[in-house]
Amino acid sequence: MKQRVSSLLREKFGRDVILEKPKDRSFGHFATPIAFSLAKELRKSPIIIAEELASSFGDNEVFSCVEPVKGYLNFRLSENFLNEYALWALENQKDFAKQEKKEKILLEFVSANPTGPLHIGHARGAVYGDTLYRLAKHLGFDITAEYYVNDAGNQIDLLGLSIALYARENILGENVEYPESYYRGEYLEGLANGAIENFGKEIFNDESRYKELALWAKDGVMEIITKDLGNLNIFFDTFVNESSLYKDWDRVMAKMVKTDKNAIYSKDDKIWIASEAKGDDNDRVVVREDGRPTYLAGDIVYHNQKFERGYDYYINIWGADHHGYIPRVNAAVEYLGYDSNKLETLLSQMVSLLKDGEPYKMSKRAGNVILMSDIVDEIGADALRFIFASKKSDTALEFDLAEFKKQDSSNPIFYIQYAHARIQTILSKSELTHEEIMSASLINLDEDADILMFDALLLPEIVEDAFSSRQVQKLPDYLKALAASLHKFYYDCRIIGTDNEAKLLKLLLVVALSLRVGLSLMGITAKNYMSKEVDKES
RNA sequence: GCGCUCGUAGCUCAGCUGGAUAGAGCACUGGUUUGCGGUACCAGAGGUCACAGGUUCGACUCCUGUCGGGCGCACCA
Structure with a gap:
């Protein structure tokens, strides 16, 4: 439009x-x-x-x-223009708000370490990424959702150690001393029991086998993670394991040197990348004295692999605490001979939850984490997705769980769902056939109806804008406003039994279409009726 | 100290590449149809857009500085 x-x-x-x-x-x-x-x-x-x-x-x-x-x-x-557009939308519902963009995009997000279940901070990046993914798909982009699995390095060793310590204390009944950092949480129990079945109890007291234990366990953790994501309606097309990349390191290093002979150099028995010349604050170590590559080396190989796979555009979603890492990856991309403008790194900021007025901060390493799955259990996947998609992803967000448990208009997801359900109810009350409704013409509407129709037909612009600006909150904002228009219209205007019944029902079909498509782009299924159950929690 | 980022109503946040009288939700106050789900609707109150300069026809928006909050400044990921 x-x-x-x-x-x-x-x-x-x-x-x-x-x-x-x-x-x-x-x-x-x-x-x-x-x-x-x-x-x-x-x-x-x-x-x-x-x-x-x-x-x-x-x-x-x-x-x-x-x-x-x-x-x-x-x-x-003009009314004719709007009427024809509305008719087209209703007759081509699957294509409503779609476009035919063609570019190939690689979207990497979540990529949480496979060392424990996702926490609430991960959830925000996950929702943000998946919403972008759905928007892009709808717009016709050939987009791939990818998860980078950090299955190498210290944190994997720590996973093996953590399981063993857990098992020794809680299953074998030993007194154990915990090191400064280790993982904790209920999930270790399942992993420890699984490990007994697989390896026998001996493995917990054999430090030389902790690596083996860890490599086995990380698959179990990934299962937990993908299951939790699935509960949020989030699915990935591809997974790339960090551990599979390092074998390519020599070739990738040579590739950078070929672009610029000064890209890589040795100093103090280490190998460095000259990232400072490309806008980073310092040069960075990529291979340590003992020959082990750093995390950055893996990321360089990974980004090289991404570019070699050949997309038109690359998007990363990282936790905002990693923002300092962006210049060095961009530098590497340049040294690899690619255009770093094709790589866009978006940030997902901290989340703090309020409950009983007490904000608690989360830190993955430090135990006191808020599990994503707990919040999903508490307020539901739809509400969680809605709140995270509603706020600009790169600013810190604080919210109170209580607001999203209420079953009234103070809860935006409920409010929107109710609007959709209301329309379905009204349609079922009418005795007109679908054909009769569809053949009505949406002209000579009064002002309120005209506004409502225009609002409903605005979805295509919102979808395009939300994706191209990467500001997904524009979609929920729009849906809230559309739901408000609907509720107001419903309140003001009698529909059933009036001369305008067919016409107005057709208008409501357009509204429902926008709500339904809009919600689905947020990974939420529109409801056809609202359950009358009152909040059972309280 | 350096870098990034944020500062808009009591609270949580919008405000599009500068444009008309700065918006929404919550909370608060007061109302509402002898009708389709009152799980809704309407109205009221609430603002020095952190502060100070600058750019211009026009600044919440862009620039500079100050103050305040967050994050980062690894051979950890």
Whole structure:
């Protein structure tokens, strides 16, 4: 809709035109301040320019009215245009708000270490990534969701040690001394028991076998992680294991040197990457004195592999505490001979939960973690997805669980679901057939209905905007507003038994379509009825 | 100390590449149809957009500085 208007104006004015939503609904559907920018070149008052522009439109299929107001140019779409668009949407529901973008995108997200279940911080990145993924798919992009499994390095060793310590204390009944850092949590119990079946109890007292134990256990942890993600409706297309990458290190290093002979150098018996020359704060060690590659080396190989697989665009979603890591990876990408502008790293900020007014901070290593699965159990996957998708991902977020357990309008996910369910109820109450409803024409609507229809048809613009700006919260914001329009309309306007019944039901079908598609893009299934159960928790 | 980031209503947050009177939800106060789910709707109150400069027709938005919060500054991932 907006695209149509936008291209029409581009044609007419010979330039891109800023289209915005008028401050006041009564001004029309779209507005542009173009007269202000023309004022300087034309040396005329914007008010006069706007008047001239407006009168130059004449009869038009798309607009019913083009009006100059204080230098702004306000457009009102014609009823015919809206009616036809709505009909098309209802008849092609699967294609509603879709586009045919073609680019291949690789989206890497979550990538949490396979050393324990996901915590609430991971959930935010997961929801953000998956929402972007769904938006991109809908827009036609050929996008791949990938999980990078850090199954090498110290944290894997620590996993083996942690299981053994857990088993020795809790299963073998030994007194054990815990080191400074180790993993803890219920999940260790299952892993320890599994290990007994697989290896026998002896393994817990044989430090030389802890590595073996860990490599076995990380698969079990990945099962827990993917299951938790599945409960959130999040699925990955591909998994890449860090441990599989290092064998490629020599080749990748040579590749960087080929691009720039100074990319890699030796100093103090270590191998360094000259990342400072590419905008990093310092050069970084990639291979230690003892020959073990650093984490960065793995990431360099990984990014090389990504680029060799050949996508048009690469997106990473990282925890915001890793933001300092971005320059060195970009530097490596440049040394590999690729354009680091094709790699975009988005950040997912900290989450703090409130419960009983007490904020608690989470730290994966330090025990007191809030498990994602616990929160899903408490407020449900839909509410969790909604709250995380609702806030800009790169700013810290604090929220209170209580708000999302309520079954009334103070809970936004409930409010939107209720709007959808209301429409279904009303449809089931009507005696009109689907054909009768569909054949009604959406013209001569009163103002409220007109606004509601316009709002409902705005979804395509929102989807495009939410993805291209990577600001997924625009989608839930829109759905909240649309649900509010619906509730207001429902309250104000009687539908069943009126002369306009068919017409208004058709309008509601459009609203329901937008709500349903919008929710599905957030990984949430629209409900057709609301259960009358009151909050059982309290 | 350096870098990144944030500072908008009592609280949680929007505010699109600068544009019309700075918005929403929660909380608060007061109302609502002898009708489709009142699990809803309406209204009221609530703001020095952290502060100070600058850029311009126009700044919450861009620039500089100050203050305050968060994060990062590994041969850990």
